[in-house]
Amino acid sequence: xxxxxxxxxxxxxxxxxxxxxxxxxxxxxxxxxxxxxxxxxxxxxxxxxxxxxxxxxxxxxxxxxxxxxxxxxxxxxxxxxxxxxxxxxxxxxxxxxxxxxxxxxxxxxxxxxxxxxxxxxxxxxxxxxxxxxxxxxxxxxxxxxxxxxxxxxxxxxxxxxxxxxxxxxxxxxxxxxxxxxxxxxxxxxxxxxxxxxxxxxxxxxxxxxxxxxxxxxxxxxxxxxxxxxxxxxxxxxxxxxxxxxxxxxxxxxxxxxxxxxxxxxxxxxxxxxxxxxxxxxxxxxxxxxxxxxxxxxxxxxxxxxxxxxxxxxxxxxxxxxxxxxxxxxxxxxxxxxxxxxxxxxxxxxxxxxxxxxxxxxxxxxxxxxxxxxxxxxxx
Amino acid sequence: xxxxxxxxxxxxxxxxxxxxxxxxxxxxxxxxxxxxxxxxxxxxxxxxxxxxxxxxxxxxxxxxxxxxxxxxxxxxxxxxxxxxxxxxxxxxxxxxxxxxxxxxxxxxxxxxxxxxxxxxxxxxxxxxxxxxxxxxxxxxxxxxxxxxxxxxxxxxxxxxxxxxxx
Numbered sequence: 001x002x003x004x005x006x007x008x009x010x011x012x013x014x015x016x017x018x019x020x021x022x023x024x025x026x027x028x029x030x031x032x033x034x035x036x037x038x039x040x041x042x043x044x045x046x047x048x049x050x051x052x053x054x055x056x057x058x059x060x061x062x063x064x065x066x067x068x069x070x071x072x073x074x075x076x077x078x079x080x081x082x083x084x085x086x087x088x089x090x091x092x093x094x095x096x097x098x099x100x101x102x103x104x105x106x107x108x109x110x111x112x113x114x115x116x117x118x119x120x121x122x123x124x125x126x127x128x129x130x131x132x133x134x135x136x137x138x139x140x141x142x143x144x145x146x147x148x149x150x151x152x153x154x155x156x157x158x159x160x161x162x163x164x165x166x167x168x169x170x171x172x173x174x175x176x177x178x179x180x181x182x183x184x185x186x187x188x189x190x191x192x193x194x195x196x197x198x199x200x201x202x203x204x205x206x207x208x209x210x211x212x213x214x215x216x217x218x219x220x221x222x223x224x225x226x227x228x229x230x231x232x233x234x235x236x237x238x239x240x241x242x243x244x245x246x247x248x249x250x251x252x253x254x255x256x257x258x259x260x261x262x263x264x265x266x267x268x269x270x271x272x273x274x275x276x277x278x279x280x281x282x283x284x285x286x287x288x289x290x291x292x293x294x295x296x297x298x299x300x301x302x303x304x305x306x307x308x309x310x311x312x313x314x315x316x317x318x319x320x321x322x323x324x325x326x327x328x329x330x331x332x333x334x335x336x337x338x339x340x341x342x343x344x345x346x347x348x349x350x351x352x353x354x355x356x357x358x359x360x361x362x363x364x365x366x367x368x369x370x371x372x373x374x375x376x377x378x379x
Numbered sequence: 380x381x382x383x384x385x386x387x388x389x390x391x392x393x394x395x396x397x398x399x400x401x402x403x404x405x406x407x408x409x410x411x412x413x414x415x416x417x418x419x420x421x422x423x424x425x426x427x428x429x430x431x432x433x434x435x436x437x438x439x440x441x442x443x444x445x446x447x448x449x450x451x452x453x454x455x456x457x458x459x460x461x462x463x464x465x466x467x468x469x470x471x472x473x474x475x476x477x478x479x480x481x482x483x484x485x486x487x488x489x490x491x492x493x494x495x496x497x498x499x500x501x502x503x504x505x506x507x508x509x510x511x512x513x514x515x516x517x518x519x520x521x522x523x524x525x526x527x528x529x530x531x532x533x534x535x536x537x538x539x540x541x542x543x544x545x
Contacts, residue, residue: 052391078390156390163394170402177410184417188424201414222415223407231399251383252392256399 042326046319050249051111053161054089070094075164079106081115081154089158106154113158114151122149162253165245169235177230204229204363212367217374221367224264228257229363236314236355240348248358249315251307258307261366266299269373302369306362313358317351 057072074090081104091099092108098116099106107116114122180194190198204226209218232248239246247253275281277295280288324347327340521534 051386052388156388157393158390159394160388160391162391163398166395166398170398173402174405174409177406177414181410181413181417184413188417188421198414198418201411202418205415219415223403223411226411227399227403227406231402250388250391251386252388253395255387256392256395259396260399 038329039326042323042329046322046326048111049322050246050315050318052250053111054092054108054113054158055094056161056164057094060094068094068096075161076159077106077113078157078159079113079154080157081152085154109149109151113154113156114149115154116151123151124149161245162247162250165235165238165247166253169231169238169247173227173230173234200230201226208360208364208367212364212371213374214371218367221264221268221370224260225363225367228260228366229359232257232310232362233356233359236358237352239314239318240351240355246314246318248310249318251311254307254311257310257362258303261306261369262300262303264366265303265369265373268370270376272375272377273373275377302365306365310358310362313354317347317354321347321351 054077055070055072055074057070059072060068060070062068074088077085077087077089077092077099079085079101083102085101085104085106087099087101091097092106092113094108097107098118100118105116105118106113107122108114109122116122176193177197179192180190180197183191183194205218205222208229209222209225213221235247239248277299278292280291280295283291321344324340324344328337328344331337331340523530
């Protein structure tokens with residue numbers, strides 16, 4: 001018992017060091033709950049961590065009285081529900097309260113905003129053949145439940161945690177690269193941060209854009225390739241920092257990026273590109289008819305694969321990393337917990353590599369698709 | 380897949396698209412274009428400088444080759460000149476020698492002729508003096524001898540005897 005107490009403390013300290021401070025919220029409950037509950041709790045925590053949030057919570061904990069405390073700041077909630085509704089996310093009280101805006105009531109359930117009545121009742125439509133039941137929104141909002149609420153979902157344009165982080169990364173990139181660009185006005189050689197960034201910019205140009213798109217046409221794609229490369233990389237890297245937020249594990253984010261790649265590819269496609277899709281040269285006519293839909297589908301599958309690849313890699317990395325961190329709490333002994341810690345550390349290093357690799361792959365494949373779209377006929 | 384679609388947040392998609400495109404446009408104007416422009420300008424400058432250096436090197440090589448050629452030519456010319464000078468010197472010396480020989484011979488011949496003439500004159504002179512002396516001696520002797528009759532007679536006899544001998 002004494003050892004387990006010590007190991008718990010050790011784990012708490014290591015968590016503080018690694019910065020996953022928010023995992024502390026489970027500490028208080030460990031004593032009263034069994035190992036099985038702990039596993040569910042960790043799973044819920046991971047699920048919760050991967051989701052977007054309407055508040056910017058740095059960490060949360062539970063007091064001895066069982067009250068949830070959140071350290072962070074609220075963010076604006078913007079809804080489109082027969083007119084624009086804007087209110088602070090503080091009103092939602094992390095899923096424990098009901099917000100009132102313009103005569104309508106809204107409550108959080110599984111991190112999504114639903115329109116409710118004044119009491120914040122969530123109705124369940126009884127999907128999957130389950131019996132209809134009700135759950136009060138004031139209750140535990142982390143319970144994994146396959147049923148979907150039948151409440152109306154307003155269009156949610158809230159400035160969520162991820163949006164804040166996207167803005168932050170955007171600002172960071174703008175200031176950083178603006179600084180680098182301004183430096184060239186005075187010096188012809190880069191200084192300071194530019195010494196690191198210039199080789200990376202040149203890497204994107206010389207290793208990604210020129211080989212894939214070609215010497216003459218690469219220039220107009222450089223802005224997109226550079227932006228997407230640095231955006232994905234920086235946001236992946238910051239997602240690994242203690243207070244960073246996972247952005248690229250949202251399918252909406254990777255979808256937006258892949259959509260831009262798709263649109264640029266489609267709009268820069270030349271005659272030769274479309275000919276290869278709809279009327280493949282060099283094959284018999286019946287094959288051309290068969291190939292056309294396949295090729296057309298291929299144009300959608302390519303950016304789709306971009307979207308899934310980035311999303312899946314980052315999500316998987318975080319799930320595995322957090323699971324291993326969670327293992328520390330399950331083992332609670334001198335062998336298992338340090339082992340998990342070492343494993344988590346090694347995996348963190350791997351994730352650093354994955355962060356750069358995914359940015360590289362996304363940019364590389366985008367450039368490849370652009371290259372295909374602008375390739376000249378050389379038959 | 381179903382979970383993915385359920386997770387899909389339109390709001391986040393909207394903001395990501397908007398913010399990303401905004402960031403793209405801003406960065407293009409304020410960062411990528413100046414950075415790539417500056418880098419390209421610099422690369423061109425480096426390329427030009429390298430080419431200029433290469434050209435200068437080539438020119439330098441040409442100049443070196445030229446000067447070497449000139450040096451070689453100069454050396455050859457010098458050699459030719461030296462050779463010529465030597466030849467001239469030798470021919471002058473030879474000519475001078477010949478001239479000297481001729482002149483010397485001439486001088487010697489003249490000297491010999493002079494000597495011969497002087498000798499002849501001297502001999503003739505000596506002869507004349509000897510003759511005069513002989514006459515004077517003869518006169519004195521005769522005067523002496525003729526002072527005594529006997530002696531005069533004896534002399535005439537002797538003389539006559541001598542002439543007979545001759």
